[in-house]
Amino acid sequence: MLYIKCPHCGMRSQNEFAYGGDATVKRPELNKEISDSEWNNFVYLRKSPRGKHLELWQHISGCRQWIKVERDTLTHEIFKTFKAEE
Amino acid sequence: MSQEFRLDKGGFINRDKKISFKFNGKQYFGYEGDTLASALIANGVHLVGRSFKYHRPRGFFGAGVDEPYAIVQLFRNNETDPNIKATEQELFEGLRAESVNCWPNVNFDIGAINNFFRMFIPAGFYYKTFMWPKSFWYKLYEPIIRKAAGFGKASIKHDQERYEHKYEYCDLLITGSGPSGLASAYAAAKNGAKVILAEDKPRFGGSLLTTDVNIGNQTGVEWTKKIISELKSMSNVIVKNRSQVFGYYDHNMLVMNERLSDHLPKTEKYTPKQRLWYIRAKEVIISSGSIERPLVFGNNDTPGVMLSSAAKEYIKVYGVIVGKKPLIFTNNDSGYETAIEFKKNGIDPLVLDTRNDPKSDIINEAKSLNIKIKISHVVVTAKGYKKVKSADIAKISDDKKHLSEIENVACDCICVSGFWTPSIHLASQSGNKSTFSEEIDAFIPDKSKQRETTVGSAKGIFTLEETLENAFESGFNLSKKITNNDNKISVPSVVEKKFTNHDKFWCVPLPKGKNYKRFLDFQNDVAVSDIELALREGYRSIEHVKRYTTLGMATDQGKTSNLNGLQLVSDVENKVVPQVGHTTFRPPYTPISIGAIVGREVGKHSKPTRKSPMHEWHKKNNAVFVDAGIWLRPRYYKKGNENLFEASKREAKNVRQNVGVCDVTTLGKIDIKGPDAAEFLNRVYTNAWLKLPIGKARYGVMLREDGIVMDDGTTTRISENHYHMTTTTAQAANVLSHLEYYLQLVWPELNVNVVSTTEQWAGAAIAGPNSRKLLQKLFTNKDVSNESLPFMGYTEGDFFGINAKIYRISFSGELAYEVNVESDYGNFMWEKIMEVGKEFNIQPYGTEALSTLRIEMGHVAGSELDGRTIPYDNSLEGLVSKKKDFIGKRSLDKAAFIRPDREKIVGVVPLDKKTSIPEGSYLVKDPKAKLPNPKLGHVSASCWSVEYDNPFSLAIIKDGKNMIGKKLYALSPLKNKSIHVEIVSSHYVDPEGKRVRS
Numbered sequence A: 001m002l003y004i005k006c007p008h009c010g011m012r013s014q015n016e017f018a019y020g021g022d023a024t025v026k027r028p029e030l031n032k033e034i035s036d037s038e039w040n041n042f043v044y045l046r047k048s049p050r051g052k053h054l055e056l057w058q059h060i061s062g063c064r065q066w067i068k069v070e071r072d073t074l075t076h077e078i079f080k081t082f083k084a085e086e
Numbered sequence B: 001m002s003q004e005f006r007l008d009k010g011g012f013i014n015r016d017k018k019i020s021f022k023f024n025g026k027q028y029f030g031y032e033g034d035t036l037a038s039a040l041i042a043n044g045v046h047l048v049g050r051s052f053k054y055h056r057p058r059g060f061f062g063a064g065v066d067e068p069y070a071i072v073q074l075f076r077n078n079e080t081d082p083n084i085k086a087t088e089q090e091l092f093e094g095l096r097a098e099s100v101n102c103w104p105n106v107n108f109d110i111g112a113i114n115n116f117f118r119m120f121i122p123a124g125f126y127y128k129t130f131m132w133p134k135s136f137w138y139k140l141y142e143p144i145i146r147k148a149a150g151f152g153k154a155s156i157k158h159d160q161e162r163y164e165h166k167y168e169y170c171d172l173l174i175t176g177s178g179p180s181g182l183a184s185a186y187a188a189a190k191n192g193a194k195v196i197l198a199e200d201k202p203r204f205g206g207s208l209l210t211t212d213v214n215i216g217n218q219t220g221v222e223w224t225k226k227i228i229s230e231l232k233s234m235s236n237v238i239v240k241n242r243s244q245v246f247g248y249y250d251h252n253m254l255v256m257n258e259r260l261s262d263h264l265p266k267t268e269k270y271t272p273k274q275r276l277w278y279i280r281a282k283e284v285i286i287s288s289g290s291i292e293r294p295l296v297f298g299n300n301d302t303p304g305v306m307l308s309s310a311a312k313e314y315i316k317v318y319g320v321i322v323g324k325k326p327l328i329f330t331n332n333d334s335g336y337e338t339a340i341e342f343k344k345n346g347i348d349p350l351v352l353d354t355r356n357d358p359k360s361d362i363i364n365e366a367k368s369l370n371i372k373i374k375i376s377h378v379v380v381t382a383k384g385y386k387k388v389k390s391a392d393i394a395k396i397s398d399d400k401k402h403l404s405e406i407e408n409v410a411c412d413c414i415c416v417s418g419f420w421t422p423s424i425h426l427a428s429q430s431g432n433k434s435t436f437s438e439e440i441d442a443f444i445p446d447k448s449k450q451r452e453t454t455v456g457s458a459k460g461i462f463t464l465e466e467t468l469e470n471a472f473e474s475g476f477n478l479s480k481k482i483t484n485n486d487n488k489i490s491v492p493s494v495v496e497k498k499f500t501n502h503d504k505f506w507c508v509p510l511p512k513g514k515n516y517k518r519f520l521d522f523q524n525d526v527a528v529s530d531i532e533l534a535l536r537e538g539y540r541s542i543e544h545v546k547r548y549t550t551l552g553m554a555t556d557q558g559k560t561s562n563l564n565g566l567q568l569v570s571d572v573e574n575k576v577v578p579q580v581g582h583t584t585f586r587p588p589y590t591p592i593s594i595g596a597i598v599g600r601e602v603g604k605h606s607k608p609t610r611k612s613p614m615h616e617w618h619k620k621n622n623a624v625f626v627d628a629g630i631w632l633r634p635r636y637y638k639k640g641n642e643n644l645f646e647a648s649k650r651e652a653k654n655v656r657q658n659v660g661v662c663d664v665t666t667l668g669k670i671d672i673k674g675p676d677a678a679e680f681l682n683r684v685y686t687n688a689w690l691k692l693p694i695g696k697a698r699y700g701v702m703l704r705e706d707g708i709v710m711d712d713g714t715t716t717r718i719s720e721n722h723y724h725m726t727t728t729t730a731q732a733a734n735v736l737s738h739l740e741y742y743l744q745l746v747w748p749e750l751n752v753n754v755v756s757t758t759e760q761w762a763g764a765a766i767a768g769p770n771s772r773k774l775l776q777k778l779f780t781n782k783d784v785s786n787e788s789l790p791f792m793g794y795t796e797g798d799f800f801g802i803n804a805k806i807y808r809i810s811f812s813g814e815l816a817y818e819v820n821v822e823s824d825y826g827n828f829m830w831e832k833i834m835e836v837g838k839e840f841n842i843q844p845y846g847t848e849a850l851s852t853l854r855i856e857m858g859h860v861a862g863s864e865l866d867g868r869t870i871p872y873d874n875s876l877e878g879l880v881s882k883k884k885d886f887i888g889k890r891s892l893d894k895a896a897f898i899r900p901d902r903e904k905i906v907g908v909v910p911l912d913k914k915t916s917i918p919e920g921s922y923l924v925k926d927p928k929a930k931l932p933n934p935k936l937g938h939v940s941a942s943c944w945s946v947e948y949d950n951p952f953s954l955a956i957i958k959d960g961k962n963m964i965g966k967k968l969y970a971l972s973p974l975k976n977k978s979i980h981v982e983i984v985s986s987h988y989v990d991p992e993g994k995r996v997r998s
């Protein structure tokens, strides 16, 4: 079980968190004309890197904040965690 | 003394306390402090089971966790446990155990016939034989294998025992209380670290219990006692025996199983049987010691052949001798320690040493005790079937290839020592890539991947002096890193016997013309010849050889067999062991009961149960409950002998004709506040929200970004910047996370806060033509006329002195109101509604009637919003704004979503107006068409229409809008039904929606 540092609450076990996917994906702005392929990239296409990955987690059984976690997908090493706005 | 193999003195057993037990129906006794194994050996019982494949007789091979043979079915307090190691099971009064894997009994086992046909059961036998024909598999092979395979029988009764889970955090977790564990725990604890010391066995001390050494001016046993009692007195230390750390997981999370009650006749009240500890340790010190390796020779699985260290442990710990004519077969000095213990107790052993000129203190000591020693000698084969009776021994050439001077010597046990294998399992589980040490012919931990340090013989250090030095150092250094303290304990002086080098020889060659089975894996019956065959057949990877031959795959996970297997592969392949590599170690280190893993999450505790504040009232009024997510909701209220169908029909009819009340507390509720709340809702929902007036509710649909409907519900504007959102019961948690995601990550500039208020409000839906009359009587001071409180209106009112919120919304399609009060007043509200509603013929209705009402109105719910449908499919396209952008809007242009024959919701009525259509039925044109019959759609929800008194269903069907009036068939292969149906509008009752506005 991973041990994740919530930037708001401190070190907490993984079972307090929910995984939220790739943190580098940016939602296209509202009301902006974009191509089908741009939109499909946003909705469906995700990289599955071996190694460093910036990802979203939500501290659902804690402060309910969405946070960013820089994690190695191979070794599970967590390098750093960030608040949503960081 | 009636126990033939029990010594008069010695060991840690309590000879004043006799304990009686039964094995295979026969009564025996042992002493307090015995294991089942030591007590049986004391009574001269050496035959305890049969092997897995050939059903060969099995005795005892070890004295602890490494035991591959002595597995029994245990009976304790009306429960039974399979696969219990007799070497680990402590004796208790009334213990009952039986042999496994033998039928009809251990002395005469029919399966042993396999033994005579074993030429037919070589490596890969199962793969080769049971391939075809397929039908034989189900009828013949599988039942036979099932009967013949496996150890023990699981109980089919519900386990009445209690198991607990516990979370703990510490600076240092130390796994094992041998000299290295004790020393590192002591050094770290004295330096202020929070320490957990875990010992698998009942007694602390590990090898100190069985070796004659001095530490400082004390014996090893005295020193152990002193350290343990000091550690136990310290507030920063947790000391646990009978506790196995069996798994090393990510981020230094280790799991330990504490066996609190297995050694007692029954579990005491308020005590669990076992407790699983999840331990998050800043640093881990692995002090799990080492396991002696067997030497391999002919028929080396005969009962009476056992590890030399085990024989020594039986003498030193239990005061039991495993035989009276012992043969010690060793390739290192450890065998001599055992020989000396026999000799000290008046028994003459014969030592066979594979080395040609060994010299050391301990050999000199053995010689001075007049112990008979034959150097350059080996055991060729054990003789005897159910117990060793003699052994063929021989001189071996210096190149270890040729045997000579073969002779037969009488013996009743053969104690083997093939040197020591460090227990690197935990280190390996943590990700430590081990390295092969030529010096000790075994793998030792290499560079740590997690925060883990191995000490003592688990690291391949076999002298006590070095072990203590290394362990004190590690305990101090690691604790210093954490506590910053500098309180160093000096390492005590040590008196121990010096050992000389071991012999790399481990497998005795076969004499000419002999074909003895030489076993590597004693539990799975894997012999040298099986590995050789697998290699001849082309298997190369050690992982493949393991699976093909089942080497090391039994319940002991090859603790005694793995390394010899690797040696053999490397010998045959002419490689060095590191090139062969070893198979992966995975948790658990030793079998753990499912009960311990599950803990208290059993039966109704497997998830929380949520009850509404009105739950007790429902119960008193004969509600039959149904699980709705984690909530319990009344499904129907039983009157007399009514069944579900009759009761729900009555309840639904009463709503259509009079008035009904339904507990809607479980609906998800989210409070939304902030100046940008309207803008936020406008982005979340598909319809327009900027102009919703205060005191008005609106129905909304929200999508995922891929255009699929996520949830629906009403949201009410309470005041300028305050909204009350409702979600479906099932989606409440997901919707909240969804809203938080957009507010925190996507649009942080919006000034909005959301919070769940599901549990804060108790809700009652009052529905039916009489509902306004009832509401007026509930809120006497309030004008609740259609003009003052129109459809989708909201107001607050005084409910017999309590503030209540009134929403005029309807799920049933009738004139309806939802009244919310603070949860604590829920029951009061409910009782008042029932009391005042009496004159209007009020009846409570459950979820089944609720479904009926919404289905015949064509209102969609979870069965239509099933994660596959878009607004159009649910005829909700009128709620999709063309003017503004919202979550998921861009996806709705997808070609598949705007296809002209896109699926759409319709109603389905059987032509005979009698046959109910099973939910999940397929709609097809021709019921007899060739399979696969083209599917037009599926029936999502079914009910018995109380309005028309015939069955009615909703379906989502291709080109739905052009299908109205068509005749199709509903097929349910599961229920074997084919029903001729007509497609109608999904709005079966009151299609104009007059009633809700009346």
Ligand SMILES: [Zn+2]
Residues within 6 Å of the ligand: A006, A007, A008, A009, A010, A059, A062, A063, A064, A065
């Ligand atoms: Zn937090």
